[in-house]
Amino acid sequence: MCDPLTIAGLALSAASTIGTGIAQNRVAGMNRRAQEENVRYRESMRRAELARQEEQRRQANEAWAQALERSSEPAQTEQLQTEQQRLSDLFNTRPDPVDDQGQIIGDVLLSGQDSDDERTRQAFATSLAEEAGRARDRIEAMATLSAYGPSSGGLDRFVSQNLAESGRDIFRTQSFRRGGLNALNTELAVEPIQYDYRSTGLGEILGAAGSAATFGGSAGVGLPFLPKGWNAWLTQPLFGGSSAMAGAGFGRNYLATPGIGPYWY
Amino acid sequence: MSKFGGGSASNSAAVAAQQAAAAEARAREAERKRRINEGLGRIETAFADFTDPFYNTYRTANLDYLNPQLEDQYEDARRELTFRLARAGQLNSQVAADELADLERQYTERGAEITNRADQAVGALKDRVAATRDTLTSQLYSTEDPETTGSQALSRAATLRATEPTLEPLGQLFQVAAIGLGNYLRGQEYGDLYRAASGPSLIGQRRESGRKVVR
Numbered sequence: 001m002c003d004p005l006t007i008a009g010l011a012l013s014a015a016s017t018i019g020t021g022i023a024q025n026r027v028a029g030m031n032r033r034a035q036e037e038n039v040r041y042r043e044s045m046r047r048a049e050l051a052r053q054e055e056q057r058r059q060a061n062e063a064w065a066q067a068l069e070r071s072s073e074p075a076q077t078e079q080l081q082t083e084q085q086r087l088s089d090l091f092n093t094r095p096d097p098v099d100d101q102g103q104i105i106g107d108v109l110l111s112g113q114d115s116d117d118e119r120t121r122q123a124f125a126t127s128l129a130e131e132a133g134r135a136r137d138r139i140e141a142m143a144t145l146s147a148y149g150p151s152s153g154g155l156d157r158f159v160s161q162n163l164a165e166s167g168r169d170i171f172r173t174q175s176f177r178r179g180g181l182n183a184l185n186t187e188l189a190v191e192p193i194q195y196d197y198r199s200t201g202l203g204e205i206l207g208a209a210g211s212a213a214t215f216g217g218s219a220g221v222g223l224p225f226l227p228k229g230w231n232a233w234l235t236q237p238l239f240g241g242s243s244a245m246a247g248a249g250f251g252r253n254y255l256a257t258p259g260i261g262p263y264w265y
Numbered sequence: 266m267s268k269f270g271g272g273s274a275s276n277s278a279a280v281a282a283q284q285a286a287a288a289e290a291r292a293r294e295a296e297r298k299r300r301i302n303e304g305l306g307r308i309e310t311a312f313a314d315f316t317d318p319f320y321n322t323y324r325t326a327n328l329d330y331l332n333p334q335l336e337d338q339y340e341d342a343r344r345e346l347t348f349r350l351a352r353a354g355q356l357n358s359q360v361a362a363d364e365l366a367d368l369e370r371q372y373t374e375r376g377a378e379i380t381n382r383a384d385q386a387v388g389a390l391k392d393r394v395a396a397t398r399d400t401l402t403s404q405l406y407s408t409e410d411p412e413t414t415g416s417q418a419l420s421r422a423a424t425l426r427a428t429e430p431t432l433e434p435l436g437q438l439f440q441v442a443a444i445g446l447g448n449y450l451r452g453q454e455y456g457d458l459y460r461a462a463s464g465p466s467l468i469g470q471r472r473e474s475g476r477k478v479v480r
Contacts, residue, residue, distance in 0.1 A: 027272035127366035195272030
């Protein structure tokens with residue numbers, strides 16, 4: 001069993017096993033690297049999208065904060081006062097019919113009314129001033145009331161427009177965030193490249209040759225395609241006597257080589 | 266590949282397709298953002314001139330329609346008041362002073378109310394403009410087509426610019442008092458006293474129950 005053929009067979013088998021193992025390890029390494037590369041790719045995609053999402057979120061928050069600031073209590077108070085003043089100026093277009101000295105201004109008096117008599121003029125001036133004051137009060141009240149809601153720059157419209165404006169910005173960022181997430185999902189669906197081991201056949205050939213040689217050597221029959229002389233030499237034990245372990249049916253004895261022991265099997 | 270064997274990618278075609286799909290999805294999203302931003306810009310441009318000058322013009326157009334009615338009715342009311350006071354002989358009485366002042370107050374108040382009405386019409390137009398912009402924006406997000414949205418925005422903006430004031434007549438604006446017989450007699454009496462240029466002044470006496478409001 002310590003014949004050259006058996007040793008050569010064992011060496012071939014070992015070479016086949018080792019060579020195949022190395023090649024398979026190399027493929028496993030390729031798969032591991034592909035997996036790591038995929039993880040890095042997914043992570044970079046995730047980080048890039050996270051940055052975009054964060055920027056959109058910041059813009060949305062900014063739009064919302066601006067709307068809140070524009071609609072804050074001080075801002076609303078200021079808008080109300082501004083609108084009241086604007087409406088007051090807009091409504092009070094008629095000059096007072098009586099000046100500071102109590103004189104009637106312009107041709108307010110009706111045709112036929114005596115404008116020469118001082119007492120008459122005074123009576124008219126008093127009544128006109130009184131009613132003009134009442135009108136002014138009512139107009140101011142109307143300006144105040146309108147400034148709260150229905151006027152073109154009224155508080156109600158002012159707040160609604162502010163919120164609508166920020167709502168448009170927020171909706172835009174929301175739409176972009178949704179679209180970005182959809183794209184990210186597609187990016188994350190990219191799988192790592194999978195490498196499968198493909199043998200060249202050399203390992204199998206060497207393995208088969210090794211097995212055949214081991215069998216031929218240990219059985220003492222050599223290899224059938226070799227000349228008999230070669231086989232005799234190849235199957236001659238390198239150590240011990242002439243006896244060698246041989247397979248049944250080949251006409252050889254089964255005595256173990258002294259000092260080597262049967263555990264060579 | 267070593268002499269014994271090596272790795273060959275078994276899913277390279279699938280991975281390539283996935284990578285292509287991912288790149289395409291990202292590119293499509295970038296393109297979608299670009300189209301939406303472009304569409305929003307076009308809407309903004311189309312509605313850029315809906316500013317204070319435009320609304321002031323619209324308010325003025327409303328007032329140009331309403332104010333002549335106010336002036337006409339005011340002149341009619343003055344004329345009617347003159348006749349009634351003249352018929353009662355009280356053109357220069359306290360009643361006349363009170364009625365004239367009342368008419369002037371009505372004139373001032375109605376003028377302000379008309380201006381308020383015109384301003385509220387401006388507010389309603391602002392609401393329509395905002396609603397139209399919102400509709401166009403929603404359509405843009407659905408279609409992602411800036412060209413169509415842009416042309417629609419121009420068309421809608423043109424329609425809004427051509428909005429005419431609501432042409433509704435104002436109805437009766439002034440109430441002129443009917444100067445009754447009681448006032449007439451009192452006016453006569455006061456007139457006599459006044460003409461005598463002595464005694465207590467006629468002025469300062471307030472109108473009495475003979476006043477009746479014609480609606």
